[in-house]
Amino acid sequence: MTTEDNIVSKIVSLSKRRGIIFQNSEIYGGIQGFFDYGPIGSLMKKNWKDLWIRDNVTRRQDVVFIDGSIITHPRVWEASGHVKNFGDELVECKKCHKRFRPDLIDNAKKCPECDGEFTAPKKFNILFHTEIGVIEGEKLPAYLRGEACQTIYLDFKNIVDNCRVKIPFGIAQIGKAFRNEITPKNFLYRTREFEQWDIQYFVHPNEMEKWYEYWKEQRMVWYQKLFNNKENLRFRQHEANELVFYAKKAFDIEYQTPWGWAEMEGIHWRSDYDLTQHSKFSGQDLDYRDPVTNEKYTPWITETSGGVDRSFFFLLLDSYTEEKLENGNIRTVLKINPQVSAYKMAIFPIAANKPEIVSKSLDLYQKLSLKYSVDFDDSSNIGKKYRRQDEIGTPWCAVVDYQTLEDNTVSIRDRDTMEQIRINIEEIDNWLSSKLNS
Ligand code: ATP
16 A cells, blocks of 8 residues: 555656656756656657547547647737736745745744745736747747637637637537646646646537536546545535636536545636637627527636646646555556557567567557557566556566467466466457457
8 A cells, every 4th residue: 555645756757767757957957847747658648648539539429629729929928817816925024035825834923934924915927928930029028828728719700700600619628738837846736837627518508507507517537437536536616705707607627636636627617708808809790690590699718627637747746646565565566548548458479489489479569550559569578568558557568479379379367466368369459459449
């Protein structure tokens, strides 16, 4: 068993050891709030996003997908309210000039570092600034987007005019967002550069309630399907004093982390706020005309907005397992959904110095790799090979051995049960495909 506190540090160390996630710029001492996905993690994250796209976009006829730009017209962030209101209140120590969020230091009256006096709380904006252009005096100040979803509102008119959509419909996007977070912490939980997956679902105002409830349910069911420990997922309804003025209600999907329940995704009632704001600031008519009734109105929006990296981290927390084996050793296994695993199968020749066995293994690898992401490992120690695949969450390992040369079967070991079965090489493709789709 692992104690709750050190699970995060175990995952950080496993992530580094196995090429899942690295601290960014580590050779320069690292930089807080930025991470890189390594050879294994980048495949896993891609699969995580592909599943979201499959279930929320391509399997539906009412949701389209976009991939918007990170830098937009600076007015966008004035219209959205981010220039004015995006940030936290901080107090600054008058002596050492360190800044703190009062709630994170228990509203202490003196600086915890040097006992100095604090200034009055002041709001700090967390948008990242940049500039467009190179000629001094002509540079246009701009921002890296503080949330991905704004691009969806910007493309709304183009999509309605050109993409054969009819209300109710959704626009989905996965993309980077940047926040100059004051206190990046807990690995991927709070970073300064991260990805969000958003759906903005546009409806007739009379149907808002129905679609809000629909998406709230859908998104929870989706996470429940993919996490092992469903009891670690819950809704948290926002209190009346947390609601923005245009929201009738708001719910977060939360995950129970070692440091308590934490937000993973928000389901937001946005009414006509965003389209109205952008209409006002851009001077464009963003209303929708119903092609059947001819009614013209500003659509209302249900937004589902989640963190790709944050939910991926929670998925790692959910799947990290340590098992005590009969010989007393500890087996570390990432019991992650096979659809998210970097490799669906690893193929090992039982002996690296038997050309017939190696060539049969390579044939199998080449055949399967046309359709699946698979790994090949001909290093010598079978125990080490299993350990590596367990730790990166590869669901099945196939061993080509002496018997394979006689009857064309291989042994397949299951990551979670460690049980082995024998299967004819010709049947592996179908077997794997039915396993992955079950
Ligand atoms: P929090 O209260 O945790 O800062 P938020 O309410 O500001 O989050 P939203 O603006 O609703 O978050 O963003 C939607 C989602 O984006 C969040 O549910 C979270 O999963 C993710 N997210 C937000 N900020 C970060 C961050 N700094 N690092 C990683 N993921 C983030």
